[in-house]
Amino acid sequence: MSGNWTEQHIPDQRGRVAIVTGANTGLGFETARMLAASGATVVLAVRNIEKGEQAAARISGDVTVQALDLTSLDSIRSAAADLRAAHSRIDLLINNAGVMYTPKQTTADGFELQFGTNHLGHFALTGLLLDRLLPVPGSRVVTVSSTGHRIRAAIHFDDLQWERSYSRAGAYGQAKLANLMFTYELQRRLAPHGTTVAVAAHPGMSNTDLTRNTPAALRVPVTWLAPLLTQKAAMGALPTLRAATDPAVVGGQYYGPGNRGEVRGYPKLVTSSTDSHDQATQQRLWSVSEELTGVTFPIGQAVR
Numbered sequence: 001m002s003g004n005w006t007e008q009h010i011p012d013q014r015g016r017v018a019i020v021t022g023a024n025t026g027l028g029f030e031t032a033r034m035l036a037a038s039g040a041t042v043v044l045a046v047r048n049i050e051k052g053e054q055a056a057a058r059i060s061g062d063v064t065v066q067a068l069d070l071t072s073l074d075s076i077r078s079a080a081a082d083l084r085a086a087h088s089r090i091d092l093l094i095n096n097a098g099v100m101y102t103p104k105q106t107t108a109d110g111f112e113l114q115f116g117t118n119h120l121g122h123f124a125l126t127g128l129l130l131d132r133l134l135p136v137p138g139s140r141v142v143t144v145s146s147t148g149h150r151i152r153a154a155i156h157f158d159d160l161q162w163e164r165s166y167s168r169a170g171a172y173g174q175a176k177l178a179n180l181m182f183t184y185e186l187q188r189r190l191a192p193h194g195t196t197v198a199v200a201a202h203p204g205m206s207n208t209d210l211t212r213n214t215p216a217a218l219r220v221p222v223t224w225l226a227p228l229l230t231q232k233a234a235m236g237a238l239p240t241l242r243a244a245t246d247p248a249v250v251g252g253q254y255y256g257p258g259n260r261g262e263v264r265g266y267p268k269l270v271t272s273s274t275d276s277h278d279q280a281t282q283q284r285l286w287s288v289s290e291e292l293t294g295v296t297f298p299i300g301q302a303v304r
Helices: 026-037 049-057 073-086 113-133 168-193 209-213 216-229 238-245 279-293
Strands: 017-021 041-046 063-067 092-095 140-144 197-201 254-257 267-269
Touching (some): 017 026, 017 113, 026 041, 026 092, 026 238, 041 073, 049 063, 063 073, 073 113, 092 113, 092 238, 113 168, 113 279, 140 168, 140 238, 168 279, 197 238, 238 254, 238 267
Parallel strands (some): 017 092, 041 063, 092 140, 140 197, 197 254
Antiparallel strands (some): 254 267
């Protein structure tokens, strides 16, 4: 495709059902808004229903709100049951919600908060909804990662929950690396079915409230530099939207901002770290994620 990919390139989404996690603010809100403007039936899957309703009121189109707390497997199972009851088909599942650089905390199920929310929560939700996507030609699972998957990032199987020591940046890097590994392994398992694909995206540096947990020593510099380094949430959402809607997208691809350093700019196909493509680690992470969440997927093991 020549030229810059923008909101105007989103194909007609009428008749399609899209679920967007963390859609009451920031990137998720902009993703939901643009999908609804293109005709999709959009579900804002959010932890805070009141904020979700306020967000829905600001979006024109067919929009509903679903309670979803990704820090609780009980909430994820309940939300999945509600979504399955309401929708016989799902065209787009956009795993957007996330937390970043949080102080050491655990989820309701005892998982480290960043790993539990960003990866395990979305892993479980995807597995519980996947059979609503599999029969739908052109359906996609889009998971939002980050350039942070390159920073102090590894899958620490010997201490996944950071119980021995804790690094905000390290835990975030692990979670965002896991998002990519999940996408690549999911795509290999989906490939034989020929209908649903898994794709990843990242927003570069976007001006959202995701950075609210930045350590105090960095908060002032980040605030001062934000106007120079970041882009608006609507721009940051474009890689996700391209991954979700561009007819040329192929399963297993990764989209991000096109300017140098992938910090800002219009979305293009980008590459992820060498570590993210380690298939043995991807498969091990998948198995561990199934064990931790109790969720198995209605698809077989990938052919290697």
